[in-house]
Amino acid sequence: MTMNVPFFDLKPQSLSLRQEIQSAIDEVFETQQFILGSKVDALEQAIAQYCQTTYAIGVASGSDALFLSLMATGIGHGDEVILPPFTFFATAGSVSRIGANPVFVDIDPDTYNIDPSQIEEKITKKTKAILPVHLFGQCADMDPILQMARAKRLYVLEDAAQALGSEYRPYSDSIGRRAGQMGDLGCFSFYPTKNLGAFGDAGMVVANDPLLAEKVRLLRVHGSQPKYYHKWIGINSRLDTIQAAILLVKFKYLEKWTEARQKKAKRYGELFQEIISLVDDFQLPTIQYQNRHIFNQYVIRVPRRDQLRKFLTDEGIGTDIYYPLPLHLQECFSFLKHRKGDFPASEKAAEETLALPIYPELTEDQQDRVVDRIKAFYKR
Numbered sequence: 612m613t614m615n616v617p618f619f620d621l622k623p624q625s626l627s628l629r630q631e632i633q634s635a636i637d638e639v640f641e642t643q644q645f646i647l648g649s650k651v652d653a654l655e656q657a658i659a660q661y662c663q664t665t666y667a668i669g670v671a672s673g674s675d676a677l678f679l680s681l682m683a684t685g686i687g688h689g690d691e692v693i694l695p696p697f698t699f700f701a702t703a704g705s706v707s708r709i710g711a712n713p714v715f716v717d718i719d720p721d722t723y724n725i726d727p728s729q730i731e732e733k734i735t736k737k738t739k740a741i742l743p744v745h746l747f748g749q750c751a752d753m754d755p756i757l758q759m760a761r762a763k764r765l766y767v768l769e770d771a772a773q774a775l776g777s778e779y780r781p782y783s784d785s786i787g788r789r790a791g792q793m794g795d796l797g798c799f800s801f802y803p804t805k806n807l808g809a810f811g812d813a814g815m816v817v818a819n820d821p822l823l824a825e826k827v828r829l830l831r832v833h834g835s836q837p838k839y840y841h842k843w844i845g846i847n848s849r850l851d852t853i854q855a856a857i858l859l860v861k862f863k864y865l866e867k868w869t870e871a872r873q874k875k876a877k878r879y880g881e882l883f884q885e886i887i888s889l890v891d892d893f894q895l896p897t898i899q900y901q902n903r904h905i906f907n908q909y910v911i912r913v914p915r916r917d918q919l920r921k922f923l924t925d926e927g928i929g930t931d932i933y934y935p936l937p938l939h940l941q942e943c944f945s946f947l948k949h950r951k952g953d954f955p956a957s958e959k960a961a962e963e964t965l966a967l968p969i970y971p972e973l974t975e976d977q978q979d980r981v982v983d984r985i986k987a988f989y990k991r
């Protein structure tokens with residue numbers, strides 16, 4: 612019997628925590644408090660500590676975390692924000708929705724993160740912020756970005772939606788700097804398939820600056836303090852108590868799950884050695900410096916990507932493409948007047964990369980099957 616390998620399978624994890632999660636939900640039931648409250652406070656404290664920040668503010672989604680961060684910095688109409696075009700839509704969508712213009716900078720073809728060496732030429736008088744994305748679970752190259760931002764007095768907002776617990780380049784003998792704590796504000800998503808996933812939408816903003824943190828905290832409740840007195844025009848982006856209760860249960864296992872992902876990534880690397888020696892341009896994920904990659908996704912670059920993907924689908928192996936069309940070529944951004952060829956590294960990545968199954972519960976047999984079928988494709 613052939614073995615199917617789903618691209619992602621949430622069920623084993625949810626089942627293993629069924630009792631614990633049901634009791635946490637029961638606790639919320641007893642209190643009948645469904646918005647914010649002590650569970651959200653506790654989650655915020657846990658995430659702030661985990662991200663090496665002083666503050667964390669629970670919000671309704673990762674997309675709202677980005678939007679609220681832009682609001683809190685006062686970025687708006689006519690301003691420019693620098694970001695990569697090879698990312699999830701929300702990174703640029705939030706910039707546009709606030710009234711600012713996304714200014715794209717191409718990616719480093721090895722890490723798929725924004726290429727810092729191309730940022731400076733894009734900075735204008737209108738630039739207000741750099742918005743690096745820690746794609747797939749590895750931090751963008753933050754030192755040159757932070758240096759440039761300091762010199763030009765720009766905000767740095769980190770899109771760390773895929774990178775909870777990811778660490779950037781440790782200082783010589785110290786621990787790495789966690790994603791989200793290096794810039795002015797860090798944005799996280801607890802979308803169900805993230806390393807820490809809710810049973811619905813949820814997000815978080817982390818900060819060290821008390822004023823920015825306070826502003827995000829107020830903006831998520833329509834800018835009101837006290838209730839019904841509005842200092843700013845905010846939005847409704849509160850974190851549900853039930854989501855926080857579930858996330859608090861799951862948070863206890865996050866490190867263990869992340870280590871399991873890392874172990875599987877390492878094992879893929881070992882199993883793929885034979886293919887690398889046989890197939891030109893077959894590229895595994897590249898880890899820069901001594902970064903701590905948390906492998907929210909395991910993305911390889913391969914020749915004949917679309918044919919390989921179809922072959923794997925027919926063999927019962929799930930894969931995905933993050934992302935098939937870079938943002939500068941999206942219909943909704945046609946007003947930015949970009950053309951094919953403007954960001955070649957992003958366009959090439961969109962054509963050549965493939966995400967393979969990686970989750971803590973993926974078994975060795977399943978991994979062997981994925982690699983075996985990829986080998987079979989290239990040996991045909």
Ligand SMILES: Cc1ncc(COP(=O)(O)O)c(C=O)c1O
Nearest residue numbers: 672673674699701772800801802
């Ligand atoms: C890079 C990136 N930015 C932003 C988001 C938006 O997060 P959410 O789906 O929680 O709104 C996501 C997740 O989907 C993401 O992967």
